[in-house]
Amino acid sequence: MKVTIEVNGKTTTEDVEDRTLLVHHLRDTLGLTATNIGCDTTSCGACTVLLDGESVKSCTMLAAQADGHTVTTLEGLTGRDGELHPMQEAFREQHGLQCGFCTPGMIMASVSILKENPTPTREQVRQALEGNLCRCTGYHNIVSAVIAASGQEVDR
Amino acid sequence: MIPVAFTYRRPSSVSEVLDLLVEHGDEAKLLAGGHSLLPLMKLRLAAPEVLIDLAGLDELRYVRDEGDTIAIGALTRYRDLEIDPILAEHAPLVAHAAGAIGDPQVRHRGTIGGSLVHADPAGDLPAAVLVSDAVLVLRGPEGEREIPVDEFFVGPFTTPLAEDELLTEIRLPKQTGIGWGYEKFTRREIDWAIVGVAALGKKVALINMGGTPLRAHGVEAALADGASIPDAAALAGEDGNPADEPHASADYRRHLATVLTARALTRATGEVPAGLS
Numbered sequence: 001m002k003v004t005i006e007v008n009g010k011t012t013t014e015d016v017e018d019r020t021l022l023v024h025h026l027r028d029t030l031g032l033t034a035t036n037i038g039c040d041t042t043s044c045g046a047c048t049v050l051l052d053g054e055s056v057k058s059c060t061m062l063a064a065q066a067d068g069h070t071v072t073t074l075e076g077l078t079g080r081d082g083e084l085h086p087m088q089e090a091f092r093e094q095h096g097l098q099c100g101f102c103t104p105g106m107i108m109a110s111v112s113i114l115k116e117n118p119t120p121t122r123e124q125v126r127q128a129l130e131g132n133l134c135r136c137t138g139y140h141n142i143v144s145a146v147i148a149a150s151g152q153e154v155d156r
Numbered sequence: 157m158i159p160v161a162f163t164y165r166r167p168s169s170v171s172e173v174l175d176l177l178v179e180h181g182d183e184a185k186l187l188a189g190g191h192s193l194l195p196l197m198k199l200r201l202a203a204p205e206v207l208i209d210l211a212g213l214d215e216l217r218y219v220r221d222e223g224d225t226i227a228i229g230a231l232t233r234y235r236d237l238e239i240d241p242i243l244a245e246h247a248p249l250v251a252h253a254a255g256a257i258g259d260p261q262v263r264h265r266g267t268i269g270g271s272l273v274h275a276d277p278a279g280d281l282p283a284a285v286l287v288s289d290a291v292l293v294l295r296g297p298e299g300e301r302e303i304p305v306d307e308f309f310v311g312p313f314t315t316p317l318a319e320d321e322l323l324t325e326i327r328l329p330k331q332t333g334i335g336w337g338y339e340k341f342t343r344r345e346i347d348w349a350i351v352g353v354a355a356l357g358k359k360v361a362l363i364n365m366g367g368t369p370l371r372a373h374g375v376e377a378a379l380a381d382g383a384s385i386p387d388a389a390a391l392a393g394e395d396g397n398p399a400d401e402p403h404a405s406a407d408y409r410r411h412l413a414t415v416l417t418a419r420a421l422t423r424a425t426g427e428v429p430a431g432l433s
Contacts, residue, residue, distance in 0.1 A: 001164060018164035018207070021198075040157055042195055043346065045261065054235075054264045060194050061265070064164045065187075065211060112260065130345040131259025 003067045007032070008076030016063050023047045025063035026073060034074035034104045038133070045132030048105035049073050055112035057131070074104040077111070087111050087149045094154065096145030098136035106132050110146045119150050159197035162204055168212040170322065174297055177320045180206045186322065187211075188231060188270035191262050216269070216324055219243060228326040230269025234281075235260070237268060247328050249336035249356055253284035256338065259346050269323045272308070275315050278348035278364040282309060284338070285326060286369045287354045287361035293325035300324075309368035331356060337423030339416040343403065350404045351412040353392070355420035365396030365413055372396075375417055385425075389418035 003020075004013045007030060014029050026032045026049065038046030040059050047058045050072040058071075077085035084092070087107050097103045106129070113120065113128040120128065125146045126139070134142060144154045167173050177184060185204035187193055196202040210216070216231040219240045226246050228237070237243055237254035244251055257263055257271075257280045271281040272292065290305045297320055308315050317323060340352030340363060352363030353372075358379040360372040372395045378388035393410030400406040419429040 017161065019159045019161050021158070024158075040198070042191065042258075042262065045259070048261055051264070055261045056264050057261045060191055062164065062190070062194070064166070065190065065209060067166075109261065112264075116260075128260055131261045 001064060001067075003063050005063070005066045005068075006070045008072060018062070018064055020063045021059055022049070022061040022063050022066050022071070023058035025066075026058060026071070029063075032073050032075050036101055036104055038101065038105075043131075043133065044102070044105070045109055045129075046102055046105040048108040048132065050108055050112060053112070053115060055109045055131075072108070074107060077107070085111070087114075087145070090145040090149035091142070094141050094145040094148050096138065096142040098134075098138045102132060102134045102136075106134065106142055110142075110149065113146065114150055119152060120146070122147060122155075157198035157200075159194070160200055160203040162197075162207045164207050164209060166209040166212050170213060170215065170295060170324065173208060173210065173213070173322055174295065174320065176206070176208050177322070178297055180208075182319050184208055186273075188273075189233065189266040190270075191258070191266045192270060192274040192276065210322075221246070222327075224330055226328045226330060228268055228328065230272075230323045230325060231267050232269075234258075234263035234266045234268070234271075238263060246330045246332045247288065249331065249338060249354060250281070250284045250288060250328060252336075252338050253280040253354065256280050256340065262346075268326060272326070273315060273317055273323050275309050275313050275368070276348070277309075277312055277366060277368050278352075279369070280340070280349070280352065280363070283352060283354040283361040283363045283369040285328070286371065287356045287359050288328050288331065289359075290329070291327040292323060293327065294318075294321045295324045296321040302327075306371065312367040335424035335426055337420030339420045339423070341412050341416060351398070351409050351416060353413065353416040353420040355417070355424045357424060358421075360392070360417055360421070362392065362396055362413055362417075365392075365398045365409060367397070370396045372413075372417065379421075385418055385421045389414050389421060392417035 036046040038044035042060045049058045109132050125143045183205040187209045216229040218229040219242050220227045234254040334357045337355040340349040349363045354361045360375045362370045374391040375388045392413040398406045398409035422429045
């Protein structure tokens with residue numbers, strides 16, 4: 001079927017098999033490989049992208065379901081001149097990553113979190129990141145990064 | 157993991173959905189948020205030939221105050237229930253249970269209708285809707301029928317919904333000002349409940365204590381006879397027939413049911429159970 005999705009501000013129209021998962025469409029058809037496939041079972045959050053501005057796990061959605069909608073991947077956060085999004089900047093400043101595999105999903109989930117709760121507490125950030133696993137267990141700095149991106153002072 | 161090939165359809169009205177169900181019968185599956193069905197299809201435990209996406213049915217996304225009841229459209233997402241002001245006032249247990257499901261990403265997709273029809277005995281919303289004495293509205297080719305929720309969960313992942321029917325609405329009697337408690341025990345934050353308990357006033361529903369969500373009739377009868385919370389909750393393990401499997405033995409689940417029932421009932425009285433915040 002023909003699927004039209006606005007991805008990172010650009011309208012894309014592609015022919016896909018009906019059963020194509022959104023994450024495969026993004027990575028294999030559109031070549032946007034920042035979005036990782038981790039567990040492939042809706043648990044780890046590595047494949048998190050924004051659908052109409054809200055975080056979703058792209059391994060548990062069909063490309064067909066995104067037809068007519070807007071998708072933002074990590075590539076879409078960065079400004080045209082390469083300027084980092086405040087959340088990316090905060091992850092770098094706070095060292096919110098170790099191996100980096102979970103990072104694209106963590107950042108997309110975090111952008112969605114601040115949209116719903118612009119000034120969360122550390123505890124609220126931890127709760128809201130329940131769907132994203134970091135197997136380096138670097139959660140402390142990830143939480144600090146979200147707090148910093150919200151404009152609040154980071155209290156370690 | 158990739159599902160078996162299927163044909164995707166996205167009708168834009170309930171009547172089109174019903175036509176497609178008549179046309180395709182048991183070869184078709186309805187897709188709501190997809191957070192139960194798509195994982196099953198990826199594991200190839202489900203392999204429908206036709207997938208009918210309900211995303212075009214905006215008419216089934218609502219929470220409405222209808223006097224004595226709250227009407228919820230079957231395609232209302234968990235996230236929308238979690239933050240709905242009408243539910244916050246008149247059915248806070250259901251809003252809370254919706255917020256206890258999975259993680260934010262799941263709650264941005266999953267729907268109340270999908271959860272009820274999937275009928276997972278470990279699900280959060282089925283128990284909250286069961287203890288609320290809700291009425292479910294089903295639409296089929298012959299028209300609409302209503303079914304009380306206590307007749308809806310008939311076995312594991314099994315409901316009386318016919319192949320050509322669609323769940324369209326959930327009607328909750330208003331619970332304004334009635335105390336409630338919701339407790340579940342999980343091994344990890346986003347896991348299904350090993351055991352869970354939804355309490356509403358002196359009514360109690362148990363999660364994962366058998367093949368369906370269950371009302372704890374023994375506990376409710378004891379409370380009605382004036383038993384204390386600890387004495388009534390001690391009976392919770394006798395209701396149901398919990399699974400004995402590697403995550404938890406049946407005896408451990410019975411133990412959890414008594415502890416969590418006492419906590420949920422304590423919260424329903426407005427107090428915080430000892431040792432909890």
